[in-house]
Amino acid sequence: MKAWQVSREWSIDAMELVEQPEPTPGSGQIVVRMRAASVNYRDLLTVEGKGGSYRLPLIPFSDGAGEIAAVGEGVTRVSIGDRVCPMFFQSWFDGRPSASSRRLALGGTRPGVLQEMMVLDAEGVSRIPSTLTFEEAATLPCAALTAWRALFEEAHIRPGDTVLVQGTGGVSIFALQLAKLAGAAVIVTSSSDDKLERAKALGADHTINYRSVADWGKAAAHWAGGGVDHIVEVGGKDTLQQSIEAARVGGTILMIGVLSGFAQQIAIPSLFGKNLHVIGLSVGSRIMFEQMASAMERNHMKPVVDRIVAFDAVPEALKLMQKGGHFGKIVVRFPSS
Numbered sequence: 039m040k041a042w043q044v045s046r047e048w049s050i051d052a053m054e055l056v057e058q059p060e061p062t063p064g065s066g067q068i069v070v071r072m073r074a075a076s077v078n079y080r081d082l083l084t085v086e087g088k089g090g091s092y093r094l095p096l097i098p099f100s101d102g103a104g105e106i107a108a109v110g111e112g113v114t115r116v117s118i119g120d121r122v123c124p125m126f127f128q129s130w131f132d133g134r135p136s137a138s139s140r141r142l143a144l145g146g147t148r149p150g151v152l153q154e155m156m157v158l159d160a161e162g163v164s165r166i167p168s169t170l171t172f173e174e175a176a177t178l179p180c181a182a183l184t185a186w187r188a189l190f191e192e193a194h195i196r197p198g199d200t201v202l203v204q205g206t207g208g209v210s211i212f213a214l215q216l217a218k219l220a221g222a223a224v225i226v227t228s229s230s231d232d233k234l235e236r237a238k239a240l241g242a243d244h245t246i247n248y249r250s251v252a253d254w255g256k257a258a259a260h261w262a263g264g265g266v267d268h269i270v271e272v273g274g275k276d277t278l279q280q281s282i283e284a285a286r287v288g289g290t291i292l293m294i295g296v297l298s299g300f301a302q303q304i305a306i307p308s309l310f311g312k313n314l315h316v317i318g319l320s321v322g323s324r325i326m327f328e329q330m331a332s333a334m335e336r337n338h339m340k341p342v343v344d345r346i347v348a349f350d351a352v353p354e355a356l357k358l359m360q361k362g363g364h365f366g367k368i369v370v371r372f373p374s375s
């Protein structure tokens with residue numbers, strides 16, 4: 039079988055397509071025939087050596103979907119033929135996050151999904167909604183689950199709340215769709231007026247071009263009648279100050295991303311003065327995935343797939359993400375699909 043590997047150095051251009059023996063499942067394990075994967079900004083950081091202290095060689099990417107091709111001794115939780123997504127965290131099933139539940143992350147501390155046949159613990163997958171194709175389901179484990187957890191597990195949004203999402207990448211577009219599902223009013227920011235039009239078509243109630251409106255935090259607060267309830271903060275360095283401006287007194291900033299950089303100085307009184315809830319979060323548990331999948335199935339919610347590229351074109355897909363040319367998710371189709 040084929041797999042993409044970062045072999046000798048951390049860079050997109052050093053990625054190699056390698057041949058590996060097909061795995062067989064041990065006791066309690068399964069083998070998943072992967073059909074699709076999707077690109078996350080985190081994969082770009084990982085491949086470039088900025089995402090953590092991982093060891094080479096590494097099979098990257100956390101998000102994918104496929105069908106179970108073989109089960110090992112003692113496996114009863116899932117069966118051959120089940121359509122599943124491998125979970126981002128292989129050891130977080132339920133409850134609040136802990137050091138041990140976050141230890142095993144695909145495409146990081148564990149081999150990722152860019153392999154045609156993937157051996158996993160039977161506990162490490164979840165069934166995918168019947169309403170979704172493999173390509174659509176491959177977008178869920180990191181981007182969608184992070185948006186789901188941010189809004190429903192951390193911010194506890196309610197109908198009528200206001201939500202601000204930054205940019206039109208994977209996490210933000212899922213946050214837009216899920217917030218609309220919950221009856222919230224959503225503000226979307228983007229560098230592109232064309233993308234803002236597409237966001238409106240998905241239900242965005244208000245849009246701001248963050249390139250042409252430098253003070254977009256104040257503009258969002260004004261539109262929301264004095265401050266936004268929940269801010270999905272994916273920009274990091276260049277957006278955090280504006281997010282604080284945008285938030286209402288007692289509002290929530292969901293700290294998720296670092297698109298513009300990792301570190302920023304902020305005035306501490308702006309946090310306690312506004313009584314802000316600043317919540318850091320990374321992805322979610324298997325039970326959260328199951329709840330999200332069920333909500334998507336019942337509401338016929340479809341992930342927004344910008345484009346589907348061939349398995350051979352993984353480096354090009356990463357470069358496309360680097361340029362920010364996408365809206366929603368970039369998906370990779372496996373040769374066997």
Ligand SMILES: NC(=O)c1ccc[n+]([C@@H]2O[C@H](COP(=O)([O-])OP(=O)(O)OC[C@H]3O[C@@H](n4cnc5c(N)ncnc54)[C@H](OP(=O)(O)O)[C@@H]3O)[C@@H](O)[C@H]2O)c1
Binds near residue numbers: 209
């Ligand atoms: N904590 C977690 O568990 C978790 C999970 C998933 C992702 N993340 C992080 O969240 C961030 C987003 O990930 P993603 O996969 O959704 O990324 P993505 O799909 O690559 O998003 C890229 C888009 O973000 C927007 N953007 C870029 N720089 C921006 C800035 N300075 N201000 C506002 N928007 C900006 C751009 O949208 P426009 O083109 O519309 O301007 C760009 O197209 C990344 O930092 C990622 O590492 C964290």
